[in-house]
Amino acid sequence: MKKPELLAPAGNMNKLETAIRFGADAVYAAAKEYGLRAFADNFTFDELKRAAELLHSQGRKLYVTVNTYADERDLKGLEEFAERLSDTGADAALVSDLGVFSIMKKYAPGLQLHVSTQANVTNSAAAAMWADLGASRIVLARETQLKDIPAIKRGAGVEIEAFVHGAMCIAYSGRCLLSAYFTDRSGNRGECVQSCRWQYGITELSRGETLPIEEDKRGTYLLSSKDLCLIEYLHELADAGVDSFKIEGRIKSEYYVAGVVNAYRRAIDDMAAGRPFDVRLLEEMQKISHRGYTTGFYFGERGGSTGEPKPTASYDFIAVVTEGGDGYAEVEMRNRFAAGDTLEVLSPTDTFGRTFTVTEIENSAHERVLVADKVQERVKLRTGMCLEKYDILRRSCRT
Numbered sequence: 128m129k130k131p132e133l134l135a136p137a138g139n140m141n142k143l144e145t146a147i148r149f150g151a152d153a154v155y156a157a158a159k160e161y162g163l164r165a166f167a168d169n170f171t172f173d174e175l176k177r178a179a180e181l182l183h184s185q186g187r188k189l190y191v192t193v194n195t196y197a198d199e200r201d202l203k204g205l206e207e208f209a210e211r212l213s214d215t216g217a218d219a220a221l222v223s224d225l226g227v228f229s230i231m232k233k234y235a236p237g238l239q240l241h242v243s244t245q246a247n248v249t250n251s252a253a254a255a256m257w258a259d260l261g262a263s264r265i266v267l268a269r270e271t272q273l274k275d276i277p278a279i280k281r282g283a284g285v286e287i288e289a290f291v292h293g294a295m296c297i298a299y300s301g302r303c304l305l306s307a308y309f310t311d312r313s314g315n316r317g318e319c320v321q322s323c324r325w326q327y328g329i330t331e332l333s334r335g336e337t338l339p340i341e342e343d344k345r346g347t348y349l350l351s352s353k354d355l356c357l358i359e360y361l362h363e364l365a366d367a368g369v370d371s372f373k374i375e376g377r378i379k380s381e382y383y384v385a386g387v388v389n390a391y392r393r394a395i396d397d398m399a400a401g402r403p404f405d406v407r408l409l410e411e412m413q414k415i416s417h418r419g420y421t422t423g424f425y426f427g428e429r430g431g432s433t434g435e436p437k438p439t440a441s442y443d444f445i446a447v448v449t450e451g452g453d454g455y456a457e458v459e460m461r462n463r464f465a466a467g468d469t470l471e472v473l474s475p476t477d478t479f480g481r482t483f484t485v486t487e488i489e490n491s492a493h494e495r496v497l498v499a500d501k502v503q504e505r506v507k508l509r510t511g512m513c514l515e516k517y518d519i520l521r522r523s524c525r526t
């Protein structure tokens with residue numbers, strides 16, 4: 128079996144380096160213009176160039192999202208954008224709009240063209256059409272069923288990419304007006320505020336009275352989908368012809384990127400080596416923020432169920448290592464911690480669950496303190512073990 132690619136999201140350079148450290152084969156990112164996820168940090172052309180060089184030096188790839196649905200205003204400057212993107216050394220552009228596709232093809236001939244999930248490819252005829260137009264890869268719509276993938280792959284004759292993990296839309300692969308309706312920020316232009324996660328009720332129109340609908344004591348979340356998780360089914364996807372396993376989440380934290388990439392890296396390597404699925408990876412999935420898990424549409428028409436309120440995780444993201452070392456490390460804080468706390472290390476070199484108890488903390492003013500509580504402050508810690516840059520520290524929510 129050809130080992131499928133593991134494709135990770137990167138909202139900024141730190142997340143990109145985290146993805147590399149934890150084993151991604153390729154990374155997708157957005158330029159400051161034309162990429163969905165306008166709220167992710169996104170990359171300047173210089174940053175994309177640096178990212179491409181870094182990834183290529185390690186035999187990995189960079190794909191850049193240009194998957195906005197363009198209106199006439201967006202076309203202005205797109206030709207120059209395509210040329211500059213081509214100069215960054217990125218490997219491919221990810222496109223959903225036919226007009227953008229044609230301009231990228233003409234002005235960025237050095238870039239491969241991948242068809243975004245927003246183009247909603249769910250059948251072999253659509254895939255073959257895109258391939259005829261020059262696409263080298265199709266990212267399947269999330270609504271695609273597993274049993275249809277072999278025919279789509281045969282029809283297209285090009286690479287197939289499929290989402291295996293991350294948030295789902297309640298609308299058809301992101302074609303949604305909720306956010307634009309409530310806030311004038313369009314999901315189809317990369318500005319979604321995730322209105323589907325809000326709490327909804329029923330309004331009795333003649334009196335304007337809102338009736339609560341309660342699923343649990345927090346209310347009801349009719350439109351909020353569970354997150355996709357296919358970690359147990361990678362073999363089935365690979366057998367069906369999927370060449371690239373994609374993780375959603377460019378606006379999510381370094382912890383999310385590290386945890387999800389780490390788990391899928393191990394699952395793919397085990398699968399390729401003929402080892403059985405390691406059930407500890409399911410526990411890993413619970414440690415990372417999620418809204419309950421679903422296998423989406425892969426195994427049936429119905430798709431992901433809804434009604435999940437806030438994201439949960441069994442572990443909190445405490446800090447990211449900014450300078451490794453043997454016995455001591457400098458870390459950048461994300462959540463309060465104190466002397467006496469037991470922290471767990473998430474590292475690509477670890478077996479699961481290496482822990483240490485915090486004894487010494489030195490703050491950024493070089494003072495010994497008992498508590499670290501300033502988010503993003505860099506503090507030094509005695510760890511009693513060897514840690515490396517971009518390793519993650521986390522703490523069980525039960526302690």
Ligand code: SF4
Nearest residue numbers: 296297303314319323
């Ligand atoms: S509001 Fe929800 S369903 Fe709509 S585009 Fe945003 S995330 Fe997707």
